[in-house]
Amino acid sequence: MSLNNLQLDANISDYDAVYQLIIDMHKGLNDEESQLANAKLILTLANHIGSTQILSQATLLVRQNTISWRDEE
Amino acid sequence: MPYMPRQFEAIIPPLEQLNGHEKAKIVVVGAGPIGLALALDLGLRGHQVVVITRNTSLSEGSRALCYAKRPLEVLDRLGIAEKMLDKGVSWNVGRVFFKQRKDPVYSFDLLPIRDQKMPAMINIQQYYNEEYSIEALAELDNVEIRWGNELVDLEQTGQQILAKVVSQSGGYTIMADWLVACDGSSSPTRKMLKLNFEGETFQDNFLIADVKFEKEYPTERHFWFDPPFNPSQSVLLHKQPDNVWRIDFQIGWEIDRAEVVKPENVAPRIKAIFGDDIVFTFEWISVYTFNCRQIEKMVDDRVIFAGDSAHLVSPFGARGANTGFQDIDNLGWKLSLIIQGKAKKDLLESYNEERLLAAEVNILNSTRSTDFITPKSKVSTKFRDAVLQLSTTHEFARGFVNSGRLSTPVPYPDSSLNTPDYDQWKGGISPGFNCLDAPVKLNHSDGWLLNQLGWDFCLLVISPLYHEFNRQEINNEIEKIRTVTLKIVWVCDKKNLDDEVLIDERQLVAKRYDCQQGGIYLIRPDQYVAARWKKFDPKKIHIALNRSLGVRDNEPK
Numbered sequence: 001m002s003l004n005n006l007q008l009d010a011n012i013s014d015y016d017a018v019y020q021l022i023i024d025m026h027k028g029l030n031d032e033e034s035q036l037a038n039a040k041l042i043l044t045l046a047n048h049i050g051s052t053q054i055l056s057q058a059t060l061l062v063r064q065n066t067i068s069w070r071d072e073e
Numbered sequence: 074m075p076y077m078p079r080q081f082e083a084i085i086p087p088l089e090q091l092n093g094h095e096k097a098k099i100v101v102v103g104a105g106p107i108g109l110a111l112a113l114d115l116g117l118r119g120h121q122v123v124v125i126t127r128n129t130s131l132s133e134g135s136r137a138l139c140y141a142k143r144p145l146e147v148l149d150r151l152g153i154a155e156k157m158l159d160k161g162v163s164w165n166v167g168r169v170f171f172k173q174r175k176d177p178v179y180s181f182d183l184l185p186i187r188d189q190k191m192p193a194m195i196n197i198q199q200y201y202n203e204e205y206s207i208e209a210l211a212e213l214d215n216v217e218i219r220w221g222n223e224l225v226d227l228e229q230t231g232q233q234i235l236a237k238v239v240s241q242s243g244g245y246t247i248m249a250d251w252l253v254a255c256d257g258s259s260s261p262t263r264k265m266l267k268l269n270f271e272g273e274t275f276q277d278n279f280l281i282a283d284v285k286f287e288k289e290y291p292t293e294r295h296f297w298f299d300p301p302f303n304p305s306q307s308v309l310l311h312k313q314p315d316n317v318w319r320i321d322f323q324i325g326w327e328i329d330r331a332e333v334v335k336p337e338n339v340a341p342r343i344k345a346i347f348g349d350d351i352v353f354t355f356e357w358i359s360v361y362t363f364n365c366r367q368i369e370k371m372v373d374d375r376v377i378f379a380g381d382s383a384h385l386v387s388p389f390g391a392r393g394a395n396t397g398f399q400d401i402d403n404l405g406w407k408l409s410l411i412i413q414g415k416a417k418k419d420l421l422e423s424y425n426e427e428r429l430l431a432a433e434v435n436i437l438n439s440t441r442s443t444d445f446i447t448p449k450s451k452v453s454t455k456f457r458d459a460v461l462q463l464s465t466t467h468e469f470a471r472g473f474v475n476s477g478r479l480s481t482p483v484p485y486p487d488s489s490l491n492t493p494d495y496d497q498w499k500g501g502i503s504p505g506f507n508c509l510d511a512p513v514k515l516n517h518s519d520g521w522l523l524n525q526l527g528w529d530f531c532l533l534v535i536s537p538l539y540h541e542f543n544r545q546e547i548n549n550e551i552e553k554i555r556t557v558t559l560k561i562v563w564v565c566d567k568k569n570l571d572d573e574v575l576i577d578e579r580q581l582v583a584k585r586y587d588c589q590q591g592g593i594y595l596i597r598p599d600q601y602v603a604a605r606w607k608k609f610d611p612k613k614i615h616i617a618l619n620r621s622l623g624v625r626d627n628e629p630k
Contacts, residue, residue: 035452035455036455036458036459039456039458039459040459040463042456043460043463043470044463044467044469044470047469047470
């Protein structure tokens, strides 16, 4: 794995636990708060990752994937 | 309003000028900070300069308030920075507020810049800068300021410019070799030449109130995001000399400009921040709409644009006058060498190339600040709010807070004047970047490196104790290739009996220039690095010097 490339191979040992962590983060929050929480999570992880290059690969991937679903929604 | 700008008598040119065609080398249009700085730069280089301005007074109000380090270094070369530092104020503590929370979400200390002559920034009213420039210009016989003389038309013949000027006693024409338009954002010169000024007008307005409080307040910068007294918008408070405070209110698009600046309408805004008991007087009130715009080219044959006439940005980050001073720094030496016949007119292409790049970088920075301060969508509002909320407890998030990034010099890494590195460097200052200051000793007294580099090209020879360059050899070889003034500045880290050598006692020059093993920098007159080498090679220096004069390698010089 290159340090400058986004990890796209499966990389989590317990997917269910990680998924639950994200859902639990929102427990008891209203919609506004949930949106804030999501933004804070992204910002916190972005700081952890620290690499503009990796983040730009991730933002591009997410954007393209989202746009590709446009017609089907 | 207690502040009254200083007035000047309108100048009535002598009759012979009104009757005949007056000749001038350089006409500068506009006597704001940028026009005056250029007049000083070219005047101190010994050129004849005529400054014309339709105005008859100094800046009305504080306007360009914040002066950053690099522009201060430029003004120091021009001889007025020390006066500005004496008068100006600096702040170290900044506080960021968000919504109704009374306490700041966080506060920070601006660490002072260590071991450089100029501070990161100072606040001082624009009219002081203008006043100091005018005082310095009064010492020069070769510069004339004509107050109340307006440029009304101009024609370019290819060889010269016919500038039609109107004064109180009638019109006259100046035949000029060069005309530099420093006539501000609505530049009449730009309009006369029908040059595009593309960009966008932001649908927003700012109200500036300069006030004097009866009570003392701590010298701090306060920035409010979305406070209850100005919902969904920002407010900035910072201090100026003479105990004046500037408060910038973002006030949105739908406003009645005449109403909004009336003292009776501004007073409630001040009271909403400081309480009903606050006692204050107004110094100046103004409103403006901000633009991010850039001229299509900064040089049109013999007419050159500098400052706001060429580029406009939002006020966040103090990038207006600060950028203009750096235009002047870039332009002064080039124009001077062209007038002296030591460089070709083509050298001005690099002014266009380098300073349009700087304008672009400024617009990028300013747009980013605007997006943070006034988010354009629901999701960007959420991210902005998320950053500010996280910042209360987590320092890492504070880096995202953008209330304007202080202007820093724009590097020109791809400039055609640079010679790319030939040797391996671990750090230091790459070609196209500006020189860093450092303390040095000269003749046992304390001084600064940048002050020693001077006004011309400079060969900075850094030779620590265990890597001595042969001074006699360098002096002799440089003598043979000197086509323009090229000063040699010697830096050594040990006591040297020779008076001309700068002593780098703490080895800060060696460190900052990655020259612990010795090295040679070719530095442009605007203190940007043109080229650098680990070993002395006069041939390489010759080629690099020509290149930074705009001469391509294969052309004979």
